[in-house]
Amino acid sequence: MTKQPDSENVTIVNDDETPQPSSEEGDVEKQRLPVSEGDVTDDPNIVSWDGDNDPANPYNWKSWRKVVNCILISALSFLTPLGSSMFAPGVTDLMIEFQMTSRSLGSFVVSVYVLGFAAGPMIFAPLSEIYGRGIIYHTTNLCFLAFTIACAALGWRWVFWILSCLSGFITVTFFVFSAETYAPVLLERKTRRLRRETGNMNLRSQLDEGLLPRDYFVRGIVRPFKMLFFSPICIIAALYVALGYGYLYLMFSSLSPLIQQIYHFGTGAAGLAFLGFGVGSMIGVIFFARLSDVYIKKKAKEEAELAAAEGREPAGLKPEYRLPPLRFGALLLPTGLFIYGWTAYYKVHWIAPIIGTAVMGAGNLMIFMSFQMYLVDTFAQYSASALASNSVVRSILGAVLPLAAFPMYDKLGLGWGNSLLGFIAAALIPVPWLVLKYGEYLRKRFEIKNL
Incomplete structure (x- = not known):
C-alpha cells in the first residue's frame, strides 16, 4: 500500500x-x-x-466558490460576443471613413468576428483538456485585451476603449478569483505532488488515459468532428442553433442601417435599437432557468417515487430533461421575425419592430441554452468538444448569412424578406418535439466510442 x-x-x-x-x-x-x-x-x-x-x-466546492466561477465565465460569455455586436451601430461611420460602398462588406465587418468562434474552439478546446481550463482562460483573456486595445482611438473606435476597460477588469479578476475546474488536470496535479513527496514514480491519476500531450491534442481536434459527423443529436443541435445564430448576426449587421433609414435614428440612437435583443435575451434566460428547474425537479421526484415503489436506487436524470424550453424557443423565433419584418415594412411606431426583436431574442436564447445544456449533460467529460463542434457550425453560418441580408431586403423588402426567414424557422418547429421523443434513442443508438 x-x-x-x-x-x-x-x-x-x-x-x-x-x-x-x-x-x-x-x-x-x-x-x-x-x-x-x-x-x-x-x-x-x-x-x-x-x-x-x-x-x-x-x-x-463551496457554493460561493461555484457562484464566483460561474459569474466570471458568464462575464466572459457576455463580453466576447459584445466585441462584434457593440460595434454594429458604428459600421455606417466606418464605411464613410474608409470610403466603403458595399453594404454586404459592411455586414461582413461585423460578422467576420464570429469566424474566430469557429476556429478558436478547435484549438483551445483540446488544449484545455490537456493543460486545464484556467491557463487557457488567462492566455486568451490577455490576447483579447491586446487586440481590442489595438482597435481603439476616438470616434466610432471609442467602442473598443469601453471593451478594453471591461476586458482588463475581467482579466485581472480572473487571475485573482478563478480556479481550475477540469477534473483530469486536477488529479494529474495531485499525482505529481504525490510522486515528489513519496518518491513513487509509478503513481498515476485515475483519469489518466496514458496518452502523450500530442496524442491528446490530435484526438481533441478530431473529436469534435467525429461528434459532428457521426452523432445525430450533435448534428441536429448544431444546425438548429446555427440557424438562430445566423439570424442573430444578420440582425446585428442590418438593424442599425435599417432603423436609421426607416425611422431616421442617429448613430447613437440606432444603437439603442439593440435593447430589444438584450431585454428579450434576459427574459429568455429567466424563463429557461425557471422552466428547466421546475421540470427537472418534477422528473426527479417522479423517478424517486418510482424507484422507491420498485425497491431500487433512483436512476440519473436524462439529458432530454433539458429540452422542454426548446419548444417555446422554436415558436418564438419565427414569431419575432414576422413581427419585426411587417411592422418595419409598414413603418409602425419604432417600438413595434423592437418588440419583434425582443421576441426573437427570447426564442433564440431558449434554443441556444436548451441545446447547450443538452450537449453538456450528454457528453459530460467531453462537453468542451461537443460545444466546439456546435460552435463551428453556428459561427460559420453566423459569419456568412449576414452577407445575404441587404440583397435579400432589396429584392423582397423587409416584410417578405423577414417572412422568408420566419418560414424557414417555422418549418423547424416540430424538431423540439421529435428530439424530446427520439433523442434518447438516437443518443444511445449512435453513441460514439473511443472519443
Whole structure:
C-alpha cells in the first residue's frame, strides 16, 4: 500500500479501499472508478479523489466558490460576443471613413468576428483538456485585451476603449478569483505532488488515459468532428442553433442601417435599437432557468417515487430533461421575425419592430441554452468538444448569412424578406418535439466510442 501524506486530500486506491461507483453514470469526472481498460481498482498506484466528498473535487466546492466561477465565465460569455455586436451601430461611420460602398462588406465587418468562434474552439478546446481550463482562460483573456486595445482611438473606435476597460477588469479578476475546474488536470496535479513527496514514480491519476500531450491534442481536434459527423443529436443541435445564430448576426449587421433609414435614428440612437435583443435575451434566460428547474425537479421526484415503489436506487436524470424550453424557443423565433419584418415594412411606431426583436431574442436564447445544456449533460467529460463542434457550425453560418441580408431586403423588402426567414424557422418547429421523443434513442443508438 502506498502511504499518502496527511496533508493531501487524495485517495490512492488499494486493496484495502474498494471505491464505490458514483450514481452519476457516464460522467467519469464524478466517478471514482478508473477510465482505462482492465480492472485496476486494486492497483495501489492509482490516485483518486479522497472520497465522494473530497473538497478538491470541483463538484464539492463551496457554493460561493461555484457562484464566483460561474459569474466570471458568464462575464466572459457576455463580453466576447459584445466585441462584434457593440460595434454594429458604428459600421455606417466606418464605411464613410474608409470610403466603403458595399453594404454586404459592411455586414461582413461585423460578422467576420464570429469566424474566430469557429476556429478558436478547435484549438483551445483540446488544449484545455490537456493543460486545464484556467491557463487557457488567462492566455486568451490577455490576447483579447491586446487586440481590442489595438482597435481603439476616438470616434466610432471609442467602442473598443469601453471593451478594453471591461476586458482588463475581467482579466485581472480572473487571475485573482478563478480556479481550475477540469477534473483530469486536477488529479494529474495531485499525482505529481504525490510522486515528489513519496518518491513513487509509478503513481498515476485515475483519469489518466496514458496518452502523450500530442496524442491528446490530435484526438481533441478530431473529436469534435467525429461528434459532428457521426452523432445525430450533435448534428441536429448544431444546425438548429446555427440557424438562430445566423439570424442573430444578420440582425446585428442590418438593424442599425435599417432603423436609421426607416425611422431616421442617429448613430447613437440606432444603437439603442439593440435593447430589444438584450431585454428579450434576459427574459429568455429567466424563463429557461425557471422552466428547466421546475421540470427537472418534477422528473426527479417522479423517478424517486418510482424507484422507491420498485425497491431500487433512483436512476440519473436524462439529458432530454433539458429540452422542454426548446419548444417555446422554436415558436418564438419565427414569431419575432414576422413581427419585426411587417411592422418595419409598414413603418409602425419604432417600438413595434423592437418588440419583434425582443421576441426573437427570447426564442433564440431558449434554443441556444436548451441545446447547450443538452450537449453538456450528454457528453459530460467531453462537453468542451461537443460545444466546439456546435460552435463551428453556428459561427460559420453566423459569419456568412449576414452577407445575404441587404440583397435579400432589396429584392423582397423587409416584410417578405423577414417572412422568408420566419418560414424557414417555422418549418423547424416540430424538431423540439421529435428530439424530446427520439433523442434518447438516437443518443444511445449512435453513441460514439473511443472519443
